Amino acid sequence: MVPTATASDPIVQVEAITLRFGGLTSLSDVSLTQQRGEILAVIGPNGAGKTSLFNCLTGVYHPQEGNITFHDDHGKSVEIVGPKPRFAGLGGKSHVRNHGRKPHQVNRAGIARTFQTSRLFNALTAFENVKIGVESRMHTGPIGAMLRLPRTRHEDRESDARASELLEFVGLRERANDIASSLPYGDRRRLEIARALGTSPQLLLLDEPAAGTNPAEKNELVRLIRKVNDERGVSVLLIEHDMGLVMTLADRIVVLNFGQVIASGVPAEVQQNPAVIEAYLGAPDPEDAYDTSGPAEDGPEK
Amino acid sequence: MSTVRAPTPLLRRLWLSTDARRLAACVAGGLVLAVMTGPEGSGTAPTSGFTGSLGNSRVIGFVVFGVVLWLLMTARQRYGTEIRAVSDRLSAAPRRLLPDKRVRGVFYLVLLGIAIGYPTVLNGFWQEVLVDQIGVYVLLALGLNVVVGYAGLLDLGYIAFYAIGAYSAAYWTGALPVHPLFHLNAFYAIPLAVLAAMLAGVILGAPTLRLRGDYLAIVTLGFGEIIEIVANNLQGVTGGAQGVIGIPHFSIHFLGVVYHWGLGSLPYYYLLLGFIVVVLIAFHFLENSRVGRAWVAIREDEVAAESSGINVLKYKVMAFAIGASTSGLAGMVEASKIGFVEPGDFTVQLSILILVLVIFGGMGSLPGAVIGAAVLQFLPQYLRVHPLFGFQQQDLYLYLGAILVVMMIFRPVGVFPSRRRKRELGLAEHGVGSADAMESTTGPIS
Ligand SMILES: Nc1ncnc2c1ncn2[C@@H]1O[C@H](COP(=O)(O)OP(=O)(O)OP(=O)(O)O)[C@@H](O)[C@H]1O
Ligand SMILES: [Mg+2]
Numbered sequence: 001m002v003p004t005a006t007a008s009d010p011i012v013q014v015e016a017i018t019l020r021f022g023g024l025t026s027l028s029d030v031s032l033t034q035q036r037g038e039i040l041a042v043i044g045p046n047g048a049g050k051t052s053l054f055n056c057l058t059g060v061y062h063p064q065e066g067n068i069t070f071h072d073d074h075g076k077s078v079e080i081v082g083p084k085p086r087f088a089g090l091g092g093k094s095h096v097r098n099h100g101r102k103p104h105q106v107n108r109a110g111i112a113r114t115f116q117t118s119r120l121f122n123a124l125t126a127f128e129n130v131k132i133g134v135e136s137r138m139h140t141g142p143i144g145a146m147l148r149l150p151r152t153r154h155e156d157r158e159s160d161a162r163a164s165e166l167l168e169f170v171g172l173r174e175r176a177n178d179i180a181s182s183l184p185y186g187d188r189r190r191l192e193i194a195r196a197l198g199t200s201p202q203l204l205l206l207d208e209p210a211a212g213t214n215p216a217e218k219n220e221l222v223r224l225i226r227k228v229n230d231e232r233g234v235s236v237l238l239i240e241h242d243m244g245l246v247m248t249l250a251d252r253i254v255v256l257n258f259g260q261v262i263a264s265g266v267p268a269e270v271q272q273n274p275a276v277i278e279a280y281l282g283a284p285d286p287e288d289a290y291d292t293s294g295p296a297e298d299g300p301e302k
Numbered sequence: 303m304s305t306v307r308a309p310t311p312l313l314r315r316l317w318l319s320t321d322a323r324r325l326a327a328c329v330a331g332g333l334v335l336a337v338m339t340g341p342e343g344s345g346t347a348p349t350s351g352f353t354g355s356l357g358n359s360r361v362i363g364f365v366v367f368g369v370v371l372w373l374l375m376t377a378r379q380r381y382g383t384e385i386r387a388v389s390d391r392l393s394a395a396p397r398r399l400l401p402d403k404r405v406r407g408v409f410y411l412v413l414l415g416i417a418i419g420y421p422t423v424l425n426g427f428w429q430e431v432l433v434d435q436i437g438v439y440v441l442l443a444l445g446l447n448v449v450v451g452y453a454g455l456l457d458l459g460y461i462a463f464y465a466i467g468a469y470s471a472a473y474w475t476g477a478l479p480v481h482p483l484f485h486l487n488a489f490y491a492i493p494l495a496v497l498a499a500m501l502a503g504v505i506l507g508a509p510t511l512r513l514r515g516d517y518l519a520i521v522t523l524g525f526g527e528i529i530e531i532v533a534n535n536l537q538g539v540t541g542g543a544q545g546v547i548g549i550p551h552f553s554i555h556f557l558g559v560v561y562h563w564g565l566g567s568l569p570y571y572y573l574l575l576g577f578i579v580v581v582l583i584a585f586h587f588l589e590n591s592r593v594g595r596a597w598v599a600i601r602e603d604e605v606a607a608e609s610s611g612i613n614v615l616k617y618k619v620m621a622f623a624i625g626a627s628t629s630g631l632a633g634m635v636e637a638s639k640i641g642f643v644e645p646g647d648f649t650v651q652l653s654i655l656i657l658v659l660v661i662f663g664g665m666g667s668l669p670g671a672v673i674g675a676a677v678l679q680f681l682p683q684y685l686r687v688h689p690l691f692g693f694q695q696q697d698l699y700l701y702l703g704a705i706l707v708v709m710m711i712f713r714p715v716g717v718f719p720s721r722r723r724k725r726e727l728g729l730a731e732h733g734v735g736s737a738d739a740m741e742s743t744t745g746p747i748s
Pocket of ligand 2: 052116
């Protein structure tokens with residue numbers, strides 16, 4: 001871990017997590033710390049465990065070992081994954097097992113994400129997609145909804161306004177009433193970001209946001225991520241294969257290979273790191289890893 | 303090059319023609335239907351089933367059915383897109399013809415006026431059908447629509463909650479062998495019956511709704527069976543297989559208003575109509591609320607929904623409980639109207655029937671649930687009075703099955719689909735996403 005110049009104010013700390021699927025270890029002893037306000041990039045060859053890391057951070061997977069702690073902007077710490085003693089029954093010793101929060105709890109704590117292959121609500125309009133994100137923070141229950149209480153209507157108007165504002169923010173205002181599945185690729189990416197922002201996150205995880213976008217869309221995206229970070233003060237954790245994009249955006253980079261952190265530091269350092277060069281040259285398809293213009297090819301089953 | 307080929311024999315040409323083969327299959331299907339719905343053979347005359355069902359004029363009806371089915375299929379193949387466009391336009395017609403909110407309001411009021419006025423000119427039989435067969439089932443379909451249509455959960459034990467509502471009615475009015483904590487007038491027992499059904503929904507839902515798709519269907523199927531068997535066997539509590547009688551009619555004495563629901567069907571009809579209107583309005587609001595949208599999100603992509611902060615389990619249980627309470631309400635009203643409950647009223651077949659009503663009308667669509675239930679419940683009664691093709695009540699499920707099969711071929715979204723559902727199914731057909739939360743996510747999530 002490279003010590004940063006500023007005083008340490010981590011927003012998320014990943015401590016020695018290990019994630020296994022049967023015999024396959026997809027993350028092994030991974031630690032990293034992201035500072036508040038930082039844009040941190042996670043890079044690595046296909047199958048390195050980047051998406052698995054995101055899934056651990058968001059409660060989709062629960063690593064068998066290690067801790068993940070999120071420190072929100074209001075000084076509250078939320079343990080996303082951590083050991084929790086379990087009583088093993090009479091006579092037995094209580095043992096410690098890793099316990100993780102559910103994805104919606106993690107989202108509520110302040111972490112939102114996008115997916116490598118965008119997962120929009122395809123039959124809904126762009127507007128409705130964002131509104132669903134916004135509304136997850138509201139309080140209307142079934143009774144209030146059925147009776148259309150004043151508070152329900154108030155919340156509805158409020159979420160309408162927020163959703164419009166977010167669509168404007170990501171540059172999709174004209175697309176508000178288009179069905180999500182009909183949007184072009186780049187727009188889908190931005191819509192997913194808008195939906196994630198709707199949940200008012202303090203940390204935004206973007207899984208290969210530039211995959212499959214054309215150069216113009218990519219520029220848009222870089223600007224958008226900057227804006228999210230600067231104007232909204234959202235910390236960004238970014239997985240990206242596009243090195244050009246990573247080098248322009250990232251404050252720091254963490255490199256994963258075969259489920260392990262092999263390097264981390266500011267872009268210039270990481271670029272020079274022999275282990276990183278080795279990892280990429282040793283990758284089955286170095287072309288792919290270094291590709292800075294075309295869309296990054298996905299592994300199978302993505 | 304120009305060798306003269308022997309002409310293919312006619313039979314062979316026919317066999318090679320898909321149309322002809324399909325016609326043969328359709329007619330054969332019609333004939334099978336005729337045999338299955340016809341009289342049964344007996345030990346002394348084993349072939350009488352065949353001769354009795356194929357040897358008289360009713361067979362003509364079934365052959366015609368086969369030919370019509372064939373015509374429809376052929377037409378669909380040739381003019382599929384045109385037919386779809388027309389049927390879409392037809393089902394969208396009400397919405398297009400009634401663009402203005404106020405015009406639509408007037409339209410609904412007129413419908414309500416008809417629903418209030420028309421039954422008064424019907425005879426006693428039809429008034430009774432209107433309550434027992436149509437009103438109650440419209441209410442049931444509306445409730446199941448929340449579970450299946452809105453939240454995308456397959457509930458095959460839905461009738462269990464209806465049973466719980468009915469037995470609650472019996473319990474609180476003192477008709478059961480066990481004595482209630484305090485006696486209640488049936489009318490005031492309504493909230494308690496609804497609450498009991500809702501609680502049952504929550505208790506069943508909370509642990510099982512974690513399961514996905516088919517598992518949930520199996521668990522609910524089992525639950526439906528359990529309720530029926532318990533009702534049958536818990537003699538000392540439920541009165542056993544004979545059921546219990548003596549559930550009093552509703553009556554109110556409230557702020558000087560005194561009213562008794564009696565043996566007549568009409569007062570019950572109006573009560574049901576009132577409930578249906580209230581439920582329709584409430585569910586309409588629900589569908590277009592934060593809760594309704596959360597259900598759509600879950601239906602479309604559960605992983606994305608929970609990553610967007612939606613507590614998936616909570617919303618599923620909520621849908622389940624709302625459906626259950628509606629079912630309980632229907633059970634309560636029906637129990638009080640007919641004055642008795644018996645376990646035979648709560649078979650799995652009925653759960654399936656209600657599901658068919660919802661699917662037929664169009665999942666996730668309120669007009670669909672109402673029209674689907676009304677039409678499919680009205681038709682058998684109509685056919686009972688005016689038997690066509692020798693319609694017999696015990697063949698009902700056969701016809702329902704046939705209707706479903708035909709629907710799935712020609713219009714899988716139902717008669718009056720919701721716009722969202724239709725889009726989802728359209729996308730699913732093109733391989734984008736799934737139309738339901740029913741399928742499980744396997745493999746890496748990325
Ligand atoms: N649910 C799962 N079940 C089994 N194996 C999994 C699962 N999720 C991930 N893996 C495995 O974990 C390893 C890391 O996968 P992951 O998706 O995290 O890689 P990645 O770095 O995101 O790769 P890419 O650049 O291709 O997206 C792979 O070998 C993958 O097959
Ligand atoms: Mg990945």
